[in-house]
Amino acid sequence: MTKIVEVSGLSKHYGKVKAVDNVSFKLEEGKIYGLLGRNGAGKTTIMHMLTAQIFKTSGELKVFGEEPYENEKVLNRICFIKESQKYPETFRVKDVLNVSPLFFPNWDKELAMALVEDFRLPLKRRMKKLSRGMLSAVGIVVGLASRAPLTIFDEPYLGLDAVARNLFYDRLLQDYAEYPRTIVLSTHLIDEVSQLLEHVLVIDGGKLLLDEEAETLRGNASNVVGAASKVEDFLAGKRIIHRAPFGGLMSATVLGQLSAQERMRATELGLEIGPVSLQQMVVHMTGGNGNSEEAAQ
Numbered sequence: 001m002t003k004i005v006e007v008s009g010l011s012k013h014y015g016k017v018k019a020v021d022n023v024s025f026k027l028e029e030g031k032i033y034g035l036l037g038r039n040g041a042g043k044t045t046i047m048h049m050l051t052a053q054i055f056k057t058s059g060e061l062k063v064f065g066e067e068p069y070e071n072e073k074v075l076n077r078i079c080f081i082k083e084s085q086k087y088p089e090t091f092r093v094k095d096v097l098n099v100s101p102l103f104f105p106n107w108d109k110e111l112a113m114a115l116v117e118d119f120r121l122p123l124k125r126r127m128k129k130l131s132r133g134m135l136s137a138v139g140i141v142v143g144l145a146s147r148a149p150l151t152i153f154d155e156p157y158l159g160l161d162a163v164a165r166n167l168f169y170d171r172l173l174q175d176y177a178e179y180p181r182t183i184v185l186s187t188h189l190i191d192e193v194s195q196l197l198e199h200v201l202v203i204d205g206g207k208l209l210l211d212e213e214a215e216t217l218r219g220n221a222s223n224v225v226g227a228a229s230k231v232e233d234f235l236a237g238k239r240i241i242h243r244a245p246f247g248g249l250m251s252a253t254v255l256g257q258l259s260a261q262e263r264m265r266a267t268e269l270g271l272e273i274g275p276v277s278l279q280q281m282v283v284h285m286t287g288g289n290g291n292s293e294e295a296a297q
């Protein structure tokens with residue numbers, strides 16, 4: 001598959017703070033990626049470097065095979081919808097839609113207007129008068145109607161209710177099926193988008209913790225519950241990303257597929273094995289009560 005983004009040893013430092021630290025990954029053509037992690041993990045910094053809005057400190061960064069900075073050929077193939085997108089003071093919703101074709105060669109006006117109707121956006125209202133949810137909806141309209149070969153959404157759902165969020169997911173999948181492109185979703189609502197994602201990147205503390213196909217990750221972690229001593233016995237030699245003792249019991253999350261033999265042994269020990277959602281996996285890997293030393297092994 002064609003590589004849309006190629007990042008190698010990418011770092012961004014602010015003085016002694018390593019916002020992004022030696023990160024390497026690739027984004028392929030025609031896939032939906034999840035860029036996941038906690039606030040301050042480095043996700044937005046990576047997106048800003050991909051879209052040439054900040055300089056990298058070191059490392060290699062190629063988008064569509066070229067450096068993106070001051071490269072119009074690259075930048076007009078990218079649509080980056082920011083969490084806090086700013087607009088000119090006098091702009092109305094319809095002004096945003098009218099200027100968008102100047103920035104996005106693949107702009108689809110018919111789709112844009114259909115989405116405006118879906119999200120019930122007031123075309124004549126000034127952007128500064130919109131609610132947080134309506135601002136997010138405008139970003140979604142621009143992001144989808146741009147049909148940019150690389151489309152990046154940074155927390156696209158802020159202020160949207162559950163109905164509007166589901167509308168976004170439905171419209172994204174519908175248009176992606178008809179017009180495949182590379183889409184990056186950076187979001188905290190991992191469980192909501194987990195079925196959309198084809199590949200997952202997890203960032204924490206500026207480092208890349210996980211770079212894996214979503215299908216591989218589904219069912220790749222298990223929750224083990226039972227008597228603490230028996231759980232500890234079962235965990236020997238396994239990669240543990242979370243431990244939670246309570247009384248004489250323990251709950252632990254194990255990363256990796258459990259074999260039929262391991263599941264049989266768990267039953268013999270009187271342990272319960274349960275599934276772990278993608279969101280739980282990411283939460284355990286990036287904080288909470290996870291055992292960071294073992295998770296890093």
